[in-house]
Amino acid sequence: MRIAMLSPIAWSTPPKKYGPWESVVSLLTEGLVKRGIDVTLFATADSHTSAKLHAVCPRPYEEDQSILVKACECLHISDVFERANEFDIIHNHFDYLPLTYSALVNTPVVTTVHGISSKKILPVYKKYNNKTFYVSISDAYRCHELDYIATVRHGIDIEGLHFNDRPQDYLLFLSRLHKDKGVKEAIEVAKKTGRKLRIAGFIADQAYFEKEVQPHIDNEQIIYEGHVDPERKKELLSNAYALLHMINYEEPFGLGVVEAMASGTPVIAMNLGSMPELISDGETGFLVNSIDEAADAVQKVASISRKKCRENVEKRFSVDRMVDDYIKVYETILKTCKREAERPWGHYEVLMQRPGYKVKTITVLPQGEISLQLHAHRNEHWYIVSGEGLVTKNGIQIRVLAGDSVDLSVNEEHRIKNIGNDNLIFIEVAQGDYLGEDDIVRLEDKYGRV
Template sequence: MRIAMLSPIAWRTPPHHYGPWESVTSLLTEGLVSLGHEVTLFATADSQTGGKLHAVCPRGYEEDQSLIPKVWECLHISELFEHADAYDLIHNHFDFLPLTYSGMTNTPIVTTIHGFSSPGILPVYKKYNGKTYYVSISDADRSPDLEYIKTIHHGIDIGRFDFQQTPYDFLLFFGRIHNDKGTRQAIEIAKACGKKLILAGIIQDQAYYDQYVAPHIDNDKVSYIGSVGPAERSLLLGKAMALLHPIQFDEPFGLSVIESMACGTPVIAFDRGSMAELIENGKNGFLVGNVDEAVEAVARIQEVDRDYCRGHVERHFTVDRMVAEYINVYEMIHYTEKEKKNETN
């Protein structure tokens, strides 16, 4: 099967640091290629893949501010659809915009919906509902207005995450510095516990950072170390006593949650969105409702078996499992499209 894999172009695929959609796209692409599938990755020109790379955008527009996002998004997406008939399947990881090009081809399109940035984007998904195929990344993130072919949880390359049995005495926040991710609440939790907190991630909302984060950074009790790449990520996650994930929105998945557990580090998360699908309360972390409950969970963190955290990821969230489930979806789509043609004839 000839597969066209459409990645976003905000960042390189795979990303140097931040870029969860690009990261998942890369893992899936390389997993398929390793199994002998013919995959063309549509991504930025500096992207890396064992398959064939097709690019028009030189770099990620978040990494080169001279690139106008909408201009390069249009060029990027149209480039794929102008070559769409050369493929047996298009796998879209680029949100709703590529769906508006789907009338240009008869090649089946499956879209992994990596979350809804706003209810305002639903009309596009609803328009192409039934005409294309949708995969959700958690059951919690499904819209009742859409039909889905399957829910496929993300997987990670567990070999890139080293297990750490003995942590240091600090808490970790690992994610975007933004209200959605609850950076402010992570600081409140750590201060209430009297624990050191390390913050790692891109600043996505500068005003939020300036008001709620920067005043607390003293490089003693609260430190901000910026965005962390793959080389440092494993050690940082593994040496934390717990990952704080006090999200303020219904998160579709949460890669950092399973990355943390892969290193043996339990997660204390606000019980919203997909968290109950990733965390077994009391076994590989704690699901809590507010800051006070999170503080209580920190006091109980020694109850969590770090080996169990690692084993949970090995059982449920590997890249091999994710790739196998997507191959199953591709086969289902191939069979469905074949049946449609037979009915037409």
């Protein structure tokens, strides 16, 4: 199995500090390589991996403002799809833009939908629904307008996190500083309970930070740690009394929530989005609906077993489990796509596909025949390689042998039947504005597919 892993390029893979999507891509890539799977990681050039690394963007664009983002994204995505025939599957973690390339290649594309930033991008996902494959990262974060092949919840590097059964007394907020993430609400909970709050994360909304967060920072009760590196993050997680996750939106997943529990730290979270899928209420944390409920939950944190928090994550959110789930997805896709290439009359293989044309080799078994059909969007040229066939073209029958060729225009009724004792093999060159396999209008069919 050969996998092209398409990572975002906002941050390196794995990220130096922030970068949840890139973090998941890294863990999955390394896990697949350990299983002996051939993976090529398409990421920034400063990324680190045991897979084959291919890069066109030298550094993450969030760390280098001189990079023209759109140009780099275009080069990054096109690089993968221009090499599509080298891979069995392209695994897209780059949101919706790569979907617009997917119809130009024969290699199946699976997209992990990490988040849909706006309803305005849904038309792209909807256009390629049922033509590519979508994976959700939680059951809660599924769009009812899309179809999904599976839900695969993220795994984390559990062994890399420090378990601590003797925490300090501070509460922790660990995420990007943005209204969605609820840092203002976390400050209110800390003040209601009289507890110290440590805040860590990069400032995603400067105006929000200056208005709602900065005025409360006194470096005594409310402390801003800044955008911390991985080691400091691990220290903060393992030493915290509880993590406050007072989100104001339907969060798709929540890596920080799982990492906290892996460190032994209970989580107090707003009961939104995927939180009920991550937190066992009363066992690994508390699901709340208000600031007052969160403040009450802080008083009950001592009843939570930090050891059980860790054990729950080990059971449900390991990298091995995530890798297992994705391998099952890949195997299902490969079986599905293989069936697409097989027909009652024989089978075909796509040799090349580029914008405007596609080349296939088609094999018709003895006594097999394709349906009487027409195409609304493409012309076809057939070149007989071997065997003996009978072509029907607009009601006229033409016997064909090796070396013969037939041209078929848009909307021209046609079929071919193998009238020999050996396989009938021919090359088909299709040309037109749409080359999908669903551009077939069947008029008659011996296999009952009309």
